[in-house]
Amino acid sequence: MSKPSTTLIHHPYTPPANFAAPQPGIYKASTVFFADVAAMRARDWKTKAGYTYGLHGTPTTFTLEERLATLEGGTECLLVPSGLAAISLVSFAFLKSGDEVLIPDNAYGPNKALATGELANFGITHRMYDAMNPSDLAAKLSDRTRLVWLEAAGSVTMEFPDLPALVKACRARGVVTALDNTWGAGLAFAPFDFNGSGQGVDISVHALTKYPSGGGDVLMGSVVTRDERLHRALKLTHMRTGFGVGVGDVETLLRSLPSIGLRYAAHDRSARELARWLAGREEIAQVLHPALEGSPGHANWRALCGGADLAAGLFSVVFDESFSTEQVDRFCDSLNLFRLGYSWGGPVSLVVPYDIGLMRDASVARWPHKGTLVRFSVGLEDVEDLRADLQQALARM
Ligand SMILES: *Cc1c(COP(=O)(O)O)cnc(C)c1O
Numbered sequence: 001m002s003k004p005s006t007t008l009i010h011h012p013y014t015p016p017a018n019f020a021a022p023q024p025g026i027y028k029a030s031t032v033f034f035a036d037v038a039a040m041r042a043r044d045w046k047t048k049a050g051y052t053y054g055l056h057g058t059p060t061t062f063t064l065e066e067r068l069a070t071l072e073g074g075t076e077c078l079l080v081p082s083g084l085a086a087i088s089l090v091s092f093a094f095l096k097s098g099d100e101v102l103i104p105d106n107a108y109g110p111n112k113a114l115a116t117g118e119l120a121n122f123g124i125t126h127r128m129y130d131a132m133n134p135s136d137l138a139a140k141l142s143d144r145t146r147l148v149w150l151e152a153a154g155s156v157t158m159e160f161p162d163l164p165a166l167v168k169a170c171r172a173r174g175v176v177t178a179l180d181n182t183w184g185a186g187l188a189f190a191p192f193d194f195n196g197s198g199q200g201v202d203i204s205v206h207a208l209t210k211y212p213s214g215g216g217d218v219l220m221g222s223v224v225t226r227d228e229r230l231h232r233a234l235k236l237t238h239m240r241t242g243f244g245v246g247v248g249d250v251e252t253l254l255r256s257l258p259s260i261g262l263r264y265a266a267h268d269r270s271a272r273e274l275a276r277w278l279a280g281r282e283e284i285a286q287v288l289h290p291a292l293e294g295s296p297g298h299a300n301w302r303a304l305c306g307g308a309d310l311a312a313g314l315f316s317v318v319f320d321e322s323f324s325t326e327q328v329d330r331f332c333d334s335l336n337l338f339r340l341g342y343s344w345g346g347p348v349s350l351v352v353p354y355d356i357g358l359m360r361d362a363s364v365a366r367w368p369h370k371g372t373l374v375r376f377s378v379g380l381e382d383v384e385d386l387r388a389d390l391q392q393a394l395a396r397m
Contacts, residue, residue: 285319
């Protein structure tokens with residue numbers, strides 16, 4: 001008869017099966033048991049047929065992966081610790097010394113930082129292309145180009161590119177395309193099947209930190225494909241780099257994912273209303289919101305997202321150049337409901353002033369504005385309260 005200390009570790013009780021509840025069971029594991037040595041030898045960590053080690057998947061991570069693949073219209077999904085880790089995973093999987101990666105000039109900033117840092121250290125070169133000019137991309141594709149990044153809408157400056165044309169140029173050269181789909185979230189358009197055409201990107205990365213989390217309290221990323229060969233390459237790199245995720249965060253995402261459609265539409269409605277209101281204010285030189293006429297790439301947005309008529313909760317404004325940086329800072333500091341902070345997708349509205357001169361690669365597309373840019377992430381507060389907050393801050397500016 002074992003002592004209690006041993007029995008507590010090797011306890012014979014198993015709860016009855018067939019427990020059913022709204023949320024799936026949560027499994028925590030680094031170690032996974034095998035029934036015998038033969039099973040241990042036979043297990044293949046590369047598929048979802050079984051379990052080998054916590055890093056390579058549990059019922060909980062498989063469940064979230066399957067749901068996210070469905071959200072984006074893909075078939076395979078990998079989870080990584082952040083949206084930026086998803087970008088790194090794709091870069092490490094498909095680039096080697098001597099290769100070149102092309103990045104849009106309005107890309108998420110840390111994607112460019114990865115290229116100038118680690119990728120350059122590994123002997124991988126990068127070039128920026130004008131996201132709004134498919135011929136610029138086509139001209140920059142070379143025999144060394146192994147990966148092209150796409151983003152719609154562009155980070156901060158919000159231009160909406162002609163995604164089908166950009167993808168077509170890459171297809172013609174057999175170059176892998178990877179979309180940062182954080183803005184579209186799998187809801188505004190289908191990344192693997194633009195307008196039901198069957199055409200789309202090869203890989204979609206998503207900062208789950210944003211709308212899938214919806215709480216401003218989780219960091220995670222996903223890499224979705226519907227190409228088994230690309231998925232295998234990503235899975236190998238995932239295994240070799242050890243980009244694991246915490247099960248508590250997976251649980252939070254499983255909890256918030258069912259409401260993503262409702263939340264996304266609510267963020268979108270309020271953002272469009274506030275963007276339209278700001279467009280009519282004399283302090284604002286330009287509103288950058290792809291669903292608003294007059295915004296760069298509006299026609300591209302309408303062509304790809306007009307059916308769903310969805311556009312996330314983000315927009316930027318360029319203040320009239322007569323307002324100094326200090327005045328625009330005062331505007332941001334005077335806001336009460338909009339908090340100063342990075343990221344987006346949570347319930348709290350956020351605001352960030354940006355110096356676009358520092359962000360843009362001047363050699364690609366010239367930034368036409370002189371005034372200061374401020375990016376708004378519209379949360380889930382009452383839209384009239386948000387409008388009143390903007391109004392009082394404009395008055396204080
Ligand atoms: C936030 C964001 C990321 C990175 O996500 P993290 O989880 O913060 O690393 C990548 N791309 C875009 C467009 C983002 O907005």
